[in-house]
Amino acid sequence: MFTFCEDPSTLSSLPWFACYLTNGVHMLFYQSFLTVFALLAVAAPLSLAFGFLAATASRSPIAPARWLGKGYTSMVRGIPDIVFFLFFVLVLDQGIEYIRHVINCPDWDEPIRQGANFLVCDAARTPQGNAAQWVHETYNFGLAVFTYAIVFGAFCGNVLFGAMNAVPRPQLETAAAYGMTRRQAFWRVLVPQMWIYALPGLSNIWVILIKATPLLFLLGIEDIVYWAREIGGSRNSRFAYPHPDWRFWYFLGLLIFYLCFTRVSEVVLARVTKRLSRGQATAGGEAMRKATT
Amino acid sequence: MTCAEAFQAYALRAIGIGERALPQGEITVCEQAVLIGSGMIWNVYFLVLALSLGFFFAVGLALAKASDTWLIRKPAEWFIFLFRGSPLFIQFFMAYEAFVMIPRLGFEFELFGIAIGAETRWFARAWLGALIVLFFNTSAYAAEIFYGALRSIPKGDLEAADAYGLTGWKKFKRITFPTTMRLAWPAYTNEAIFMFHATALVFFSSFPTFQQRGDALYYASYFADRTFNPFIPYPIVAAYFVVLTLVIITIFGAINRRLNRHLPQDQRRRLRLRPTLIR
Numbered sequence: 001m002f003t004f005c006e007d008p009s010t011l012s013s014l015p016w017f018a019c020y021l022t023n024g025v026h027m028l029f030y031q032s033f034l035t036v037f038a039l040l041a042v043a044a045p046l047s048l049a050f051g052f053l054a055a056t057a058s059r060s061p062i063a064p065a066r067w068l069g070k071g072y073t074s075m076v077r078g079i080p081d082i083v084f085f086l087f088f089v090l091v092l093d094q095g096i097e098y099i100r101h102v103i104n105c106p107d108w109d110e111p112i113r114q115g116a117n118f119l120v121c122d123a124a125r126t127p128q129g130n131a132a133q134w135v136h137e138t139y140n141f142g143l144a145v146f147t148y149a150i151v152f153g154a155f156c157g158n159v160l161f162g163a164m165n166a167v168p169r170p171q172l173e174t175a176a177a178y179g180m181t182r183r184q185a186f187w188r189v190l191v192p193q194m195w196i197y198a199l200p201g202l203s204n205i206w207v208i209l210i211k212a213t214p215l216l217f218l219l220g221i222e223d224i225v226y227w228a229r230e231i232g233g234s235r236n237s238r239f240a241y242p243h244p245d246w247r248f249w250y251f252l253g254l255l256i257f258y259l260c261f262t263r264v265s266e267v268v269l270a271r272v273t274k275r276l277s278r279g280q281a282t283a284g285g286e287a288m289r290k291a292t293t
Numbered sequence: 294m295t296c297a298e299a300f301q302a303y304a305l306r307a308i309g310i311g312e313r314a315l316p317q318g319e320i321t322v323c324e325q326a327v328l329i330g331s332g333m334i335w336n337v338y339f340l341v342l343a344l345s346l347g348f349f350f351a352v353g354l355a356l357a358k359a360s361d362t363w364l365i366r367k368p369a370e371w372f373i374f375l376f377r378g379s380p381l382f383i384q385f386f387m388a389y390e391a392f393v394m395i396p397r398l399g400f401e402f403e404l405f406g407i408a409i410g411a412e413t414r415w416f417a418r419a420w421l422g423a424l425i426v427l428f429f430n431t432s433a434y435a436a437e438i439f440y441g442a443l444r445s446i447p448k449g450d451l452e453a454a455d456a457y458g459l460t461g462w463k464k465f466k467r468i469t470f471p472t473t474m475r476l477a478w479p480a481y482t483n484e485a486i487f488m489f490h491a492t493a494l495v496f497f498s499s500f501p502t503f504q505q506r507g508d509a510l511y512y513a514s515y516f517a518d519r520t521f522n523p524f525i526p527y528p529i530v531a532a533y534f535v536v537l538t539l540v541i542i543t544i545f546g547a548i549n550r551r552l553n554r555h556l557p558q559d560q561r562r563r564l565r566l567r568p569t570l571i572r
Contacts, residue, residue: 213380
């Protein structure tokens with residue numbers, strides 16, 4: 001990175017660190033923070049969408065849809081979500097391969113599960129064996145994001161279902177009195193009003209989602225935990241930058257990163273709550289109304 | 294291998310009693326269920342010890358956070374922020390690296406007249422190292438719950454205590470503490486359940502297993518890797534967790550009833566269970 005970095009062994013400690021912290025692997029380490037942000041950016045809206053679908057299904061007048069919604073949102077009770085993370089990644093992977101197998105190789109007559117093996121025809125392998133490295137990485141990342149969305153969608157479903165029930169009934173009755181259909185009342189009255197009730201729960205889930213991002217490492221993604229372990233391990237003198245085991249310091253860095261991240265989120269979410277309370281028929285909104293008049 | 298044989302060989306495998314080698318090749322459902330069940334011993338061990346020790350520390354922390362003295366309040370606030378604001382997973386990693394750095398010493402001391410040998414390398418083992426992390430973690434979360442309850446004790450209760458002339462320790466023991474517990478108990482039940490679920494992370498973080506003695510999830514993922522079939526081991530772990538979660542709810546519910554026994558029926562606080570949340 002810097003011009004004076006050509007021979008690190010001659011440097012004193014300050015420029016040495018300047019060179020060390022900007023070498024190739026550290027750039028990969030910094031990029032892996034983007035992986036975390038990318039996960040959050042994709043998984044958060046996706047799980048909100050899943051949660052919304054689940055909550056809507058739970059209120060549906062059609063019994064099977066209701067069972068499906070309730071079953072999905074209650075699956076996260078009682079079972080650690082790490083189990084789901086490990087489970088869904090495998091299930092999604094095998095499910096995709098199985099579907100492609102059925103489509104691509106209709107004349108395959110051997111069973112797919114043979115003892116301890118899961119065999120599909122070559123055309124169904126996902127991604128293809130000869131695919132580029134980045135395709136493999138993106139595919140794995142996509143599976144991980146989808147798994148996060150499924151698990152956190154169930155959390156969101158719980159919160160949104162509660163929020164929909166918390167909207168005062170007279171609001172919906174008024175909508176019906178104005179001649180709105182069920183669908184119109186849902187989209188024009190219930191959905192706009194439910195957010196303030198959902199927000200405390202959703203902000204809680206957001207903070208939990210942030211704190212769940214290191215679990216990406218368990219799903220085989222090269223995330224910040226992976227790189228912290230990789231770079232922090234001791235390097236002998238064969239390397240350009242020899243150092244003892246520094247993993248503790250790398251994890252300390254990650255810890256501080258997460259502390260700051262959750263703190264900033266909390267402050268921002270507190271502001272959003274305040275903004276959404278404006279004009280609502282809640283205690284918070286009432287307090288604001290009194291303050292202005 | 295029949296079910297009875299599997300039970301004999303693997304029921305206590307997680308604590309090092311029984312067959313040494315884990316099942317290979319064709320693995321029956323029985324073997325999976327028994328081994329995963331034996332792994333649950335560790336989950337229960339972590340839960341019981343961390344929770345029961347953490348309870349007292351949490352009460353102390355909550356009182357410290359509610360203290361008027363800056364010097365007592367600030368450390369408690371920082372401790373709680375540190376453990377609540379960061380992922381448990383990272384805490385495990387950091388603690389492990391820190392414990393590995395401790396110089397390896399062995400020393401002996403006498404406790405109640407019995408000579409006990411202790412070694413610092415135990416810190417890098419899951420049974421002690423992970424327990425310490427879980428202990429601190431649950432203390433921080435529970436302290437926040439207790440602190441909230443401490444703040445929401447009805448003013449009238451404290452004034453009544455003053456009117457009766459109760460002060461200091463007596464007031465705390467008879468009024469403040471029981472009311473805090475009563476108010477905090479539903480939330481604390483949730484915390485106990487989260488804590489139980491968090492124990493599944495122990496062997497997935499940096500703490501290594503010793504002679505393949507792991508917890509339930511360790512064995513489940515072992516089987517999932519071996520058989521390449523996630524549909525058997527993971528539902529088994531899930532079932533164990535659901536059953537033990539129900540046990541926790543039953544025990545905590547009984548305590549909740551006892552805490553509220555003096556109240557009229559309709560004022561009793563019910564346990565409301567929230568979905569699990571990880572740290």
